[in-house]
Amino acid sequence: MKVLHTAELQIAEGVLQKHLPKSYKVYGFLHGINRNKPTTLEVVVDTWPDFKVVIFRPDPRNRQVPQLKKKVTYYSMDEHILRKMLTEEDAVDWTTTSFLIGGLDFSHAPLLKEVSSKRGVNNRCFTLVHLLYLPDSSHLLTPNVDSGLESRISSLNLSHVDLVNKTWKFGGDEQGYNNIKNLISNFPSCCISDGQGQPVSWILVYDYCAMGMLYTLPEHRGKGYAKVLVSTMARRLHAEGCPVYCFIEEDNEVSYRLFKNLGFTEDHSYRAAWFEFNF
Incomplete structure (x- = not known):
């Protein structure tokens, strides 16, 4: 097992x-890290340079962790090697407090349940999602926007962190607040404001480059x-050379x-999931 550093991270991104599309989440993380976006994660692979499994996990040296x-995420091209890293090489700290493995291939659910159960760690499927992506900007259907509405489109700022945190399904606490503060400070966001300049609808970009937290106040x-x-x-993301994708929860038919x-399109043979451990 090897921890990757700057030049190696750039190679791994390629x-x-x-x-x-199955590697979008880990690719998105690397895309941000390689463009100097802040991260609290370190990246490990089974072997280098011909790796089959890449795992992102909390960096023990980072004070913000x-x-x-x-959170942990990974991409695996070989389930046997993944099993070995999870069981024999301590690629994941199973003894830590509550953590998530996010964006994993749902076909790996039996393996994760087996490994965590053997270690006496409880687990549950936090959410099951669709992976939707836009491979080319020519596929994007753009709605008409009049000049009045266009003038109300801007970016979120730090004064909006509390509002976003209160309305985010997975927020509402201090960890959610800190996460949203980091995203607004370092990653793209977009909002539509009312006549007083207050956001009434917004979307953010996670640190793994996926669009998310799309929300509109009920009265708007x-x-x-x-x-x-x-x-x-x-x-905007396409213009900046960023991946354009999102995860949509299975019961969120409107989104x-x-x-x-x-x-946006989808690989119907693939499902991603978030699993929670030590909850």
Whole structure:
């Protein structure tokens, strides 16, 4: 097992790009790290340079780790090697407090349940999601935006962290606040404001480059704001050379239709999931 550093991370990004769309989450993390976005994770592989498994895990040297929800993610081209890394090489610290393994291939669920159970660690499927992506900007269907609405489109700032945290399904606590503060400070965001300059609808980009936290205040729904935000953010990400994708929870049919109608596509043979351990 090897921890990757600067030049190696850049090489790994190129390798993972060849495995899209299933590698989107780890590719997105590497895309940000290689462009100097802050991270609390370190990257390990089974072997180098011909790796089959790459795992992102909390960096024990990073002081911000205790302030954020502990998260792990990985991409595996060989389940046998993945099993070995999880059971014999301590690639994941199973003894830590509650943590998530996010964006994993749901076909690996039996393996994760088996490994965690043998270590006496409880587990549950936190959420099951669709992976939707936009391989080319020509696929994007752009809604019409009048000049009045266009003038109200801007980015979120740190004064909006509390509002986003209170309305985020997985937020509402200090860890959520710190996560959103980091995202607004360091990653793209887009919002539509009211006449007083306060956000009424917004979308953020996670540290793994996926679009998320799309939300419109209830009293402002039905005006097409979400379509405008998704298309605006997608165009911006494409222009900056970033991957354009998102994870949509399986029961969120409204968001699923929204992204599909805007031109996003899906590999129907693939499902991703978030698993929680030591909860």
